[in-house]
Amino acid sequence: METLSTSKAHGGTLGVYRHASSATDTDMTFSVFVPPQAEEGGKLPVLFYLSGLTCTHANVTDKGEYRRACAEHGIIFVAPDTSPRGEGVADDPEGAYDFGLGAGFYVNATVSPFAAHYRMWDYIAEELPALVAAHFPIDPARMGITGHSMGGHGALTLGLTYPDRFRSLSAFAPIVAPGQVPWGHKALGGYLGEDRTGWRSHDAVALIEDGHRPAGDILVDQGDADSFLAEQLRPQLLCEAADRAGVDLTLRMQPGYDHSYNFISTFMADHIRWHAERL
Numbered sequence: 001m002e003t004l005s006t007s008k009a010h011g012g013t014l015g016v017y018r019h020a021s022s023a024t025d026t027d028m029t030f031s032v033f034v035p036p037q038a039e040e041g042g043k044l045p046v047l048f049y050l051s052g053l054t055c056t057h058a059n060v061t062d063k064g065e066y067r068r069a070c071a072e073h074g075i076i077f078v079a080p081d082t083s084p085r086g087e088g089v090a091d092d093p094e095g096a097y098d099f100g101l102g103a104g105f106y107v108n109a110t111v112s113p114f115a116a117h118y119r120m121w122d123y124i125a126e127e128l129p130a131l132v133a134a135h136f137p138i139d140p141a142r143m144g145i146t147g148h149s150m151g152g153h154g155a156l157t158l159g160l161t162y163p164d165r166f167r168s169l170s171a172f173a174p175i176v177a178p179g180q181v182p183w184g185h186k187a188l189g190g191y192l193g194e195d196r197t198g199w200r201s202h203d204a205v206a207l208i209e210d211g212h213r214p215a216g217d218i219l220v221d222q223g224d225a226d227s228f229l230a231e232q233l234r235p236q237l238l239c240e241a242a243d244r245a246g247v248d249l250t251l252r253m254q255p256g257y258d259h260s261y262n263f264i265s266t267f268m269a270d271h272i273r274w275h276a277e278r279l
C-alpha cells in the first residue's frame with residue numbers, strides 16, 4: 001500500500017492511499033481518517049462510506065464534513081472509489097455518467113468486457129476491510145457501512161447480505177430498488193445481464209423480500225427537494241418492504257434538501273453518532 005498524502009485534522013490523521021487490488025486487478029485509491037483516540041493504542045470501530053455516481057474517494061473526503069464527528073466519537077472513516085479505473089478498464093460506450101467509470105454499482109460484473117475489472121462487491125466486502133484492518137487500528141468486529149445514492153444502494157445491499165460483518169447500516173438518499181428504476185436497469189443489465197433473477201441479490205427491497213435482515217435497525221435520510229427522488233430513489237419502496245418484513249427502518253424526509261453534498265454534510269455528524277452508538 002502506497003501513501004499518497006497525510007494531513008492532521010481534528011487531532012487525527014487524514015490519509016489517501018493507493019494499492020494494487022486483487023479484486024479489481026487495478027490500482028485503487030481510498031482515504032482513511034484515523035481519529036486521535038488511536039493514540040491510546042486500542043482498536044477502534046470503522047465506518048465505510050460508499051460514494052455515488054461520478055465520485056471518487058475525494059468527493060466525501062473534501063465535502064462530507066465527517067472528521068469532527070469521527071474525532072468526537074472515535075470512529076475510523078474509510079472512503080473508497082466507486083469503480084476500477086485505468087488502462088484497459090471498460091467504460092460506458094457513450095461516456096455516460098451512470099455506467100462504467102465512477103459507476104461500479106457495487107456488484108461483481110459477469111458481462112464482458114466489464115467482468116474483467118468491475119468487482120466492487122468483492123472489493124468492498126472482502127479486500128478493503130482486510131487491507132485497512134492490516135494497516136490501521138481497526139476492530140473488525142465493529143464495522144459499519146453507509147453511503148449516498150448509488151453508494152446507499154451499495155451500503156444497503158452489503159449490510160443486508162453480511163449482517164455479521166457490517167454491524168450498523170445507514171444511507172443518504174439511497175437507490176433502494178435498482179430493479180425498479182432506470183439507473184438500476186442500466187447498471188444491473190449492463191453488469192449482470194438481462195436475466196433479472198440475478199439482480200435480486202443487488203436490490204435492497206428484493207433482499208428484504210427474500211428474507212435478508214440487517215444486523216440491527218436501519219437509518220435513511222432523504223431530502224424532499226432531491227431531483228432524483230421520484231424516478232430513481234423511491235425510498236417508500238424500502239419502507240413498505242421493511243414494514244412487511246418487520247425490519248426496523250427509520251426514514252427521515254428532510255424538508256428542502258437536495259441530492260448534493262450540502263445535504264449529506266448536514267446530516268453526516270448525526271449518522272456518525274448513530275453508528276458510534278451501535279458499534
Ligand SMILES: N[C@@H](CCC(=O)N[C@@H](CSC=O)C(=O)NCC(=O)O)C(=O)O
Nearest residue numbers: 052053054055059097148149150151261
Ligand atoms: N448528472 C449529474 C449526476 C451526478 C450526481 O448527482 N452524482 C451524485 C451521486 S448520484 C447517485 O449516485 C454525486 O454525489 N455527485 C458528486 C458530487 O460531488 O456532488 C452529474 O453528472 O453531475
